[in-house]
Amino acid sequence: MSTDLNHCDATELAELIRTRRASSVEVVQAHLERIEAADSRINAVVTLADGALDAARAADEELAAGAEVGPLHGVPFTVKDSFDTAGVLTQRGSPIFAGRIPDTDATSVARMKGAGAILLAKTNLPEFAYWIESDNLLTGRTNNPWDLDRSSGGSSGGESAAIAAGMSPLGIASDLSISVRGPAADTGIAGLKPTHGRIPMTGVWPREPRRDWHVGPMARTIRDLALAYSILAGPDGADGFATVPREFDAGLGASPDRPVRVGWLVDSGLGPIDAEIAATVQEAADALRGAGVRVEAVGIPALERDNPLELFTRQHVMEMKPAFREITAGHEDQMFTYSTSMLAVPDTSVEDYVLAEQGIERLRDGFAEYFQRYDALLLPVTSIPAHAHGLTQFTVDGRTVNAFHVMSATVPFNLTGLPALSMRFGTSSDGMPIAVQLAANWHSESTILYIASLLESLSPVRNQHPAL
Template sequence: MTSDLTNADATELAEWIRNGKASAVEVIEAHLSRIAALNEKLNAIVTTNDSALEAAKAADQAVRDKTALGPLHGVPFTGKDSIDTASVPTQRGSPIFRGRIPSVDAASVARMKAAGAILLAKTNIPEFSYSTESENLLSGRTNNPWNLERTPGGSSGGESAAIAAGLSPIGLGTDLAISVRGPAAQTGIVSLKATHGRVPMTGIWPREPRRFWHVGPMARSVRDLKLALSVLTGPDGKDSLSSRVPVLETAPPQKQLRVGWLVRPGFGPIQPQVGDTVEAGVRALEQAGCVVQQVTIPALERDPPLDVFLKLHVNEMKPVFEQTTRGQPDEHIGPIARFMLDTPETSIEDCVQAEQAAQRLSDAFAEFFQEYDALLCPVLPLPAHEHRLTSVKVEGEDIDGIKIMAATVPFNVTGLPAISLPFGLSDEGLPIGLQIVGAWNAEATILDLALKLESQSPIQGMRPKI
């Protein structure tokens, strides 16, 4: 039964707890045992919640008392270590914040708890949550459960590794340019970056640059993403951006969906096995009754989104690094912070041009979504790579490591919703993901498409043999 409890998704666990097939205490204990057995290899979990078992006992008593139960009652969840958790350390991947214990939950954490979920643990991140790999001076490096010599991604790499390895059924990550979708693709789980502002960022650090940051669920099943999104959305009265998004539509569209698909050009070099996986997704959607057409989006080449992103965000982000590291001993400042501190600020002229380019990109996608309901494309140009990537050869071209964000960052610049889900294995047996992108506020559409793809995924239910 223990293996069932650590393999089930959050939706199933909630059903088992409600109907008495399993107790919340049994579920929490199973996951704590899994953490004890595997975390030394993975280093995905950085802090466990000492109150989790007590919360589970209270959850079981509520079931016995026939109290009204939330949709995630008794289900454990984890959170990235940049997301505030009351009375549980949130150390932001840096010795600068060693031992920091918030007094208030982030809005997203509070909403998970209000739905009955129990905080189990916090997961590893890069320094200041600011890299495509999850390693820092405070808590070390996280390894991918599919291959310990590979990264689980970043910045939500601890979260992705924990969920993939059965240390947690569901969790919260954040996404500045890649950070829930890339790690999900690298570890064979699912994740959702909803429309910008859909989920409040209150209680998550750093807030700058607010125009790009998102918080979103990471899980083992698309239905879990859908459930979590229903719990997490809506304004909180503190994050003004969360007040600008319409009420979440949860009903799937009642029409034949039109999907455009794109591998190249537009996202830079892509390994052939990744392109093949996207084409397998095309065939699956056609079999599901969708109209699927290959497309080009010239704006991606005219205004490369990664260049736009880098120019726009540095002037907002660099002062945060400067203020945070000021007066700190050298041994507390890692290579990520030092890189940002050494990065030149963007000139006013370049910022203005980048702002205009970002608007042109949004205009291009507005036009695209007049004809199509969704875009199917890669998440990453390659499967999980070795630790400490500086450059990688893709299609015979050496590309800088930062360019693995080329297919994810466009949807942070524009704020469009996007899902990452596994749909194949590389020739080395590593997961390969697909990305489904929708129009603004069209989460119901891309969740519907993700369910269609999930039902046909050749690796659905496959777990790493760690």
């Protein structure tokens, strides 16, 4: 029973519990046992939430009493350790916050609980959620369950590894430039970064620059992403960026009454891309075309004119460093390598900052024009499959690039706030997952969820799990 439950998605687990074919206690216990068996090698989980089994017993008793229940009643979930969780350690990957226990839940955590889900554990991240690998001085390094010598990505690498390894069916994470979609790609699961502001950032740290930070779900199936998104989306009266009504475009869309139009690309300003990743994107495009989707290769001039990574760096340094200097003052000896190196980057001049802002506006305009003609964009997630631990530069398609290049295909959608989704569609020659990314127009989450669901049904690697 435990092995089967660990491979079920959250939607199926909710149905099993609701129909009394499995109890919430059995489901929670199965995931606790999986954590105990596997996490010593992976180090995805940093804190177990007290009372998960008690909450599961209460959930079973409510069902037995005939109570009306939520869509995730009795289903466990995990949360990246940058989200506040009432009464549960939230240490943000740093000795500076060691022992910190919030009094209240982040909005997204509260909404999951309100849907009946049970908080199981907190998951690992890089210090302050600011790097492409999940490693820090307080809780250490997370390993990829497909290959322990490789990274599970960052900054939501603990969350991605926990879900991929069967320790959790569903999680909540945050994304500044790659942090939901990249780790999902590295570990072969699915992750959604919704339109900026669709899910409130209330109770999530850090918030600078909040214009780029997003909250999104991670799961093993597209239907789980759609379910979690429908629960998490909507204003909370506290986050000034979260203003779109909760009911707007929340969930898995239906097939439109006309042919779906998808453009695909593997270059157009993205820089070098691993050949196997490029081939997987083309295979996904071919699969969609075979299913009746109108698919064609495209270029996006705005991506070619303004390098999104350069724009991000110039904008990001200006807005991130003051907050980080304040929080780390007097604690410099407790900082990890990555935070120290970011604070050492030269300040952006006001002139360069303004030029970066103007470049970002041009990117928005370019995508606005593109989505007048297409429903979605299909492209890579990362420039290479999951890499070895601790690398600061990579060789991609014969060119040496720094580590930040891995997010060249994801950062455009943080700068513009467009929704984007990562899902597995292939496997590298050395056995690592390869994912593709789907992006859509602002507030068109149902569009990419629909296309992703179709692509999932066509996937040659559906329901594959790491052998741990």
